[in-house]
Amino acid sequence: MIKKLAILSVSGIFLGITAACGGAPAAAPAAPTVAAPAAPAAVPAGPGDAQTGKGLIVSKGCTACHKVAGVPEAVGEVGPDLTGVAGRPSIAGGALTVSEANLKKWLKDPPAVKAGTLMPNLGLTDQEIGHLVAFLITLK
Numbered sequence: 045m046i047k048k049l050a051i052l053s054v055s056g057i058f059l060g061i062t063a064a065c066g067g068a069p070a071a072a073p074a075a076p077t078v079a080a081p082a083a084p085a086a087v088p089a090g091p092g093d094a095q096t097g098k099g100l101i102v103s104k105g106c107t108a109c110h111k112v113a114g115v116p117e118a119v120g121e122v123g124p125d126l127t128g129v130a131g132r133p134s135i136a137g138g139a140l141t142v143s144e145a146n147l148k149k150w151l152k153d154p155p156a157v158k159a160g161t162l163m164p165n166l167g168l169t170d171q172e173i174g175h176l177v178a179f180l181i182t183l184k
């Protein structure tokens with residue numbers, strides 16, 4: 045239920061952004077890849093790779109809800125700007141202190157960490173989470 049609501053709001057954001065940029069709302073891109081089962085990304089095994097993680101920020105639809113300096117596609121405003129996230133004392137309104145382990149915990153299942161959060165469980169694999177956190181941890 046939370047997931048559905050969040051995805052609807054993501055589509056709304058996309059329409060809004062398209063309109064604000066002067067594009068035709070009717071031509072807005074389909075809902076971001078948040079819910080799409082999507083072909084598994086060709087990610088290497090092993091520890092997280094920050095460059096792969098940066099790509100996943102785009103391909104997993106984080107961009108719909110977050111801004112991230114250095115990722116031009118990231119224009120979302122539903123969630124906090126992720127620029128500098130690794131340098132903050134805590135995330136999700138103080139729900140977790142910032143560490144690699146806690147960022148992983150958050151990405152695995154945000155509603156399990158903070159009930160009622162607008163960030164849905166995106167169904168990320170542990171490997172995807174490893175890459176994403178390898179990138180997030182560079183955002184100081």
Ligand code: HEC
Pocket residue numbers: 050051054078100101104105106107108109110122123124126129132134135136137147150151158160161162163164166168176180
């Ligand atoms: C549907 C919108 C949405 C999507 C998609 C989304 N997020 Fe979020 N995210 C949020 C919201 C809202 C919060 C704030 C959580 C809270 O405090 O309840 C958040 C919080 C976070 C935080 C903690 C930041 C902080 O300062 O509190 C991180 C890290 C994060 N998201 C990473 C990601 C990544 C990586 C992806 C893609 C895999 C992603 N998010 C996709 C909405 C989203």
